Amino acid sequence: ETGVTQSPTHLIKTRGQQVTLRCSSQSGHNTVSWYQQALGQGPQFIFQYYREEENGRGNFPPRFSGLQFPNYSSELNVNALELDDSALYLCASRPGQGVDEQFFGPGTRLTVL
Amino acid sequence: DQQVKQNSPSLSVQEGRISILNCDYTNSMFDYFLWYKKYPAEGPTFLISISSIKDKNEDGRFTVFLNKSAKHLSLHIVPSQPGDSAVYFCAASTASGTYKYIFGTGTRLKVLA
Numbered sequence A: 001e002t003g004v005t006q007s008p009t010h011l012i013k014t015r016g017q018q019v020t021l022r023c024s025s026q027s028g029h030n031t032v033s034w035y036q037q038a039l040g041q042g043p044q045f046i047f048q049y050y051r052e053e054e055n056g057r058g059n060f061p062p063r064f065s066g067l068q069f070p071n072y073s074s075e076l077n078v079n080a081l082e083l084d085d086s087a088l089y090l091c092a093s094r095p096g097q098g099v100d101e102q103f104f105g106p107g108t109r110l111t112v113l
Numbered sequence B: 001d002q003q004v005k006q007n008s009p010s011l012s013v014q015e016g017r018i019s020i021l022n023c024d025y026t027n028s029m030f031d032y033f034l035w036y037k038k039y040p041a042e043g044p045t046f047l048i049s050i051s052s053i054k055d056k057n058e059d060g061r062f063t064v065f066l067n068k069s070a071k072h073l074s075l076h077i078v079p080s081q082p083g084d085s086a087v088y089f090c091a092a093s094t095a096s097g098t099y100k101y102i103f104g105t106g107t108r109l110k111v112l113a
Helices: none
Strands: A005-007 A010-013 A019-024 A031-037 A044-050 A053-057 A064-068 A074-078 A087-094 A108-112 B010-014 B019-025 B032-038 B045-051 B056-059 B062-067 B072-077 B086-093 B107-112
Touching: A005 A087, A010 A019, A019 A087, A019 A108, A031 A074, A044 A064, A074 A087, B010 B019, B019 B032, B019 B086, B019 B107, B032 B062, B045 B056, B045 B062, B045 B072, B072 B086
Parallel strands: A010 A108, B010 B107
Antiparallel strands: A005 A019, A019 A074, A031 A044, A031 A087, A044 A053, A064 A074, A087 A108, B019 B072, B032 B045, B032 B086, B056 B062, B062 B072, B086 B107
């Protein structure tokens, strides 16, 4: 069984650019959440997708958006990048909304210069 | 406002002894708590959870204690092993299976052989 995978591993962008991060959920998992982990902080919830619909969002501006595809893989898009967007972005999947245990991917390290 | 706090950034413990990791929260609406472990270059891994109707939950070497009146929970690892060396995050939510987990900033545990 393949776990949660994310791509790319590392990414460097400049301020004002746009970025797309990708996540393949674990087989059979229809719920995907995205988190931002800044240096020295815990993960902060960005949003969750369930069966291709966003059904929960944290305190992040609209320039953070996402998609979930029919195969339950997901994308996180960030427009107009700011220096503070530099962080580790984690994707987590689980087999249903009522399930507590989330399986995290290794993350994408984004650096904004 | 940090709703979930882990006030000890790091902890060193001798192999075989007990490790105690602490977590405090401020939101009295939280009633479900989880602990995650994170190794470098990997995503967080779910360890153990507890709901507010319990004050203790045990899984092998890991026990979580919840003191609702003090808004405090702790993770005990007995006996500690070198492979337990990692960053530990506590997380809280307002219901089991919900999407919005609030994470603490983490405690780096080092188990000395």
